[in-house]
Amino acid sequence: MTETAPRIPPIRSVAPTEPADQLRWLVDRAQISDLLIEFARSLDERDWEVNLALYVPDGVFMLGDRLRVEGHEAMRANTVGDAGLDQYRGTWHLSANHAIEIAGDTARSRSYLMGVHRLDGDTYRHADGAGWYDCTLRRTPDGWRFVTVRIHEVWHGGERLPHA
Amino acid sequence: MTETAPRIPPIRSVAPTEPADQLRWLVDRAQISDLLIEFARSLDERDWEVNLALYVPDGVFMLGDRLRVEGHEAMRANTVGDAGLDQYRGTWHLSANHAIEIAGDTARSRSYLMGVHRLDGDTYRHADGAGWYDCTLRRTPDGWRFVTVRIHEVWHGGERLPHA
Amino acid sequence: MTETAPRIPPIRSVAPTEPADQLRWLVDRAQISDLLIEFARSLDERDWEVNLALYVPDGVFMLGDRLRVEGHEAMRANTVGDAGLDQYRGTWHLSANHAIEIAGDTARSRSYLMGVHRLDGDTYRHADGAGWYDCTLRRTPDGWRFVTVRIHEVWHGGERLPHA
Numbered sequence: 001m002t003e004t005a006p007r008i009p010p011i012r013s014v015a016p017t018e019p020a021d022q023l024r025w026l027v028d029r030a031q032i033s034d035l036l037i038e039f040a041r042s043l044d045e046r047d048w049e050v051n052l053a054l055y056v057p058d059g060v061f062m063l064g065d066r067l068r069v070e071g072h073e074a075m076r077a078n079t080v081g082d083a084g085l086d087q088y089r090g091t092w093h094l095s096a097n098h099a100i101e102i103a104g105d106t107a108r109s110r111s112y113l114m115g116v117h118r119l120d121g122d123t124y125r126h127a128d129g130a131g132w133y134d135c136t137l138r139r140t141p142d143g144w145r146f147v148t149v150r151i152h153e154v155w156h157g158g159e160r161l162p163h164a
Numbered sequence: 165m166t167e168t169a170p171r172i173p174p175i176r177s178v179a180p181t182e183p184a185d186q187l188r189w190l191v192d193r194a195q196i197s198d199l200l201i202e203f204a205r206s207l208d209e210r211d212w213e214v215n216l217a218l219y220v221p222d223g224v225f226m227l228g229d230r231l232r233v234e235g236h237e238a239m240r241a242n243t244v245g246d247a248g249l250d251q252y253r254g255t256w257h258l259s260a261n262h263a264i265e266i267a268g269d270t271a272r273s274r275s276y277l278m279g280v281h282r283l284d285g286d287t288y289r290h291a292d293g294a295g296w297y298d299c300t301l302r303r304t305p306d307g308w309r310f311v312t313v314r315i316h317e318v319w320h321g322g323e324r325l326p327h328a
Numbered sequence: 329m330t331e332t333a334p335r336i337p338p339i340r341s342v343a344p345t346e347p348a349d350q351l352r353w354l355v356d357r358a359q360i361s362d363l364l365i366e367f368a369r370s371l372d373e374r375d376w377e378v379n380l381a382l383y384v385p386d387g388v389f390m391l392g393d394r395l396r397v398e399g400h401e402a403m404r405a406n407t408v409g410d411a412g413l414d415q416y417r418g419t420w421h422l423s424a425n426h427a428i429e430i431a432g433d434t435a436r437s438r439s440y441l442m443g444v445h446r447l448d449g450d451t452y453r454h455a456d457g458a459g460w461y462d463c464t465l466r467r468t469p470d471g472w473r474f475v476t477v478r479i480h481e482v483w484h485g486g487e488r489l490p491h492a
Contacts, residue, residue, distance in 0.1 A: 010369060010378075013362045015355050019348070020183070022355050027179050027186050029358065030193065034177045037261045041174060041274065044318075050174075092294055092318040094276055096260045096424045097365045110369070112422055116294065116319050123320045130420055130444065154372075154420040155444050156451045157486075158321075184347070191343050191350050194357065198341045201425045205338060205438070208482075214338075256458055256482040258440055260424045280458070280483050287484045322485075 008134055011099035011110050025102060028144070032137060033098050035144050036111050040093035046086070048079055055146045056138055062150040087162065090118040097132070105139040106147075113151070119159060128157035172298050175263035175274050189266060192308070196301060197262050199308050200275050204257035210250070212243055219310045220302055226314040251326065254282040261296070269303035270311075277315070283323060292321035336462050339427035339438050353430060356472075360465060361426050363472050364439050368421035374414070376407055383474045384466055390478040415490065418446040425460070433467040434475075441479070447487060456485035 016022050035054060042051035052072045055061075061069045061078070069078045079085055097112035114130040131153040137144050180186050199218060206215035216236045219225075225233045225242070233242045243249055261276035278294040295317040301308050344350050363382060370379035380400045383389075389397045389406070397406045407413055425440035442458040459481040465472050 010366075010373070010375070013358075015359055019351055022351055023183055023186055023190075026190050026351075026354050026358065030177075030190065031179055034263065037263050038174075040261055040276075041263065045174070047174070090318050092276070092296075094258075094260050094278070094422075096422050097368055099362065099365050099369065112368075112420070114422070118319055123317065126319050126321075132420075153451065154418050155446055155454050157454075187347055187350055187354075190354050194341075194354060195343060198427065201427050202338075204425055204440075205427065209338070211338070254482050256440070256460075258422075258424050258442070282483055287481070290483050 008110075011101045011108060013099060013101055028102050028107070029100050032100050032102075032107060032109060032144050035137070035146070036095050036098060036109065036133075036135075039146075039149075040095045040113075043085060043093050044091050048076065051079070052076060055149070056140065059146050060148045062148065064151060064153060085117075088117045089120055092116040107137040107139075107144065109133070109135045109137065111135070116158075117161065119162075125159060127159040127161040129153055129161055130155050130157075172274075175265045175272060177263060177265050192266050192271070193264050196264050196266075196271055196273060196308050199301070199310070200259050200262060200273065200297075200299075203310075203313075204259045204277070207249060207257050208255050212240065215243070216240060219313070220304065223310050224312045226312065228315060228317060249281075252281045253284055256280040271301040271303075271308065273297070273299045273301065275299070280322075281325065283326075289323060291323040291325040293317055293325055294319050294321075336438075339429045339436060341427060341429050356430050356435070357428050360428050360430075360435055360437060360472050363465070363474070364423050364426060364437065364461075364463075367474075367477075368423045368441075371413060371421050372419050376404065379407070380404060383477070384468065387474050388476045390476065392479060392481060413445075416445045417448055420444040435465040435467075435472065437461070437463045437465065439463070444486075445489065447490075453487060455487040455489040457481055457489055458483050458485075 016025050039051065039054055042054065052075055055072065055075070058071055061075055069075050085091060094114040095111055097110070099110045101108045110132055112132045114128065117127045119125050119127065131151060134150045134152065136147040138147050180189050203215065203218055206218065216239055219236065219239070222235055225239055233239050249255060256279070258278040259275055261274070263274045265272045274296055276296045278292065280290045280292045282290045295315055298314045298316065300311040302311050344353050367379065367382055370382065380403055383400065383403070386399055389403055397403050413419060422442040423439055425438070427438045429436045438460055440460045442456065444454045444456045446454045459479060462478045462480065464475045466475050
């Protein structure tokens with residue numbers, strides 16, 4: 001862990017013992033994993049509105065302690081446009097190590113990411129960043145949604161990241 | 165998304181509401197994830213015949229719009245031998261971001277890959293390519309099998325890929 | 329496959345046919361995946377004691393044929409301190425391609441890893457190694473635990489790994 005990482009209690013994922021609860025637990029886990037993967041896909045296909053809708057309306061995105069963006073409107077300004085992900089020719093967000101803790105209608109997750117951002121038409125020229133997302137989630141009538149998404153960066157590669 | 169990516173409708177993964185259907189859905193997802201992972205393993209352990217058997221007999225492999233290989237015989241000629249993956253000293257195919265949509269006995273998936281191809285005995289010398297697979301699948305008496313596998317490349321790293 | 333890889337029988341993951349068995353199978357898979365992910369997290373957050381507790385007391389860690397460490401005490405000496413992972417400013421262990429085979433109270437798994445080890449405060453300076461883990465597991469009163477963990481390395485990147 002880098003020296004500046006905040007200490008977040010590790011995810012505690014405990015399977016229930018009753019079959020009906022186990023089934024519910026497995027479906028919840030699957031749906032939260034799907035949400036994490038849809039988060040990556042929507043970034044990589046520039047589906048900005050879909051990406052925003054994965055947060056509750058007052059959701060918060062944090063890039064470590066350096067950036068905090070609250071609410072869909074502010075996120076839209078941050079993500080889209082020349083200063084955000086729109087500037088890249090292509091991105092690729094790997095999503096793995098899904099750790100999920102469910103407590104009724106709320107949940108926490110940690111998932112590892114590796115984000116590759118292409119700068120131009122040369123597929124060998126890209127700026128890479130990797131670490132993990134710490135998220136909190138809430139069950140809504142539309143399914144699980146992000147309340148907070150916080151990136152903890154661990155390493156970089158390739159070119160310098162212009163948008164970070 | 166790179167400018168040449170075909171627009172494929174995003175995977176819609178909707179959990180059923182009835183317990184029996186949920187269980188079936190979870191098992192199908194697990195089996196399709198296993199197939200994606202076995203696809204990677206069989207490439208990385210050079211189990212060519214096992215890899216081919218993961219496709220239906222008239223299955224199709226596509227590398228973007230640049231390559232289209234149909235049927236086991238043509239795939240065998242394409243994959244094995246000096247022009248294919250056989251030329252590498254070792255490969256490593258990461259498989260992540262499994263998005264799976266099931267409709268009865270057919271399914272669609274998108275999964276992210278990162279393929280690393282070692283050129284010789286130096287483990288630091290390799291040609292890397294990454295992107296995602298868009299697949300269609302069919303349930304057969306032997307389990308889920310690939311009908312089509314299409315690679316969409318996003319970025320490259322390291323040495324130039326000789327086989328692509 | 330690199331020329332020195334031992335031939336381990338591929339994971340055979342066969343879903344049961346009875347609903348109660350399917351549910352048990354899905355929960356076991358989820359718990360073993362969680363263990364693999366907790367293994368990575370505990371390394372990356374330097375939770376050495378938590379990491380050791382993921383093995384049975386006489387568990388074995390192997391780095392190919394080059395290193396074999398048996399039991400918590402020996403692992404503690406190997407992992408912690410200036411010669412082990414403690415020397416890095418931060419690590420990041422990707423865990424993916426989880427293949428899991430369950431046989432009652434024992435199991436086998438293969439999972440892909442990519443380990444990135446930062447050497448100092450420069451997030452662009454790191455030593456990377458990747459390959460897969462072959463593990464055997466046992467069900468204990470505390471849950472699934474590792475009996476053996478064996479790393480098969482495929483490729484490296486970045487700086488030389490000082491601890492390997």
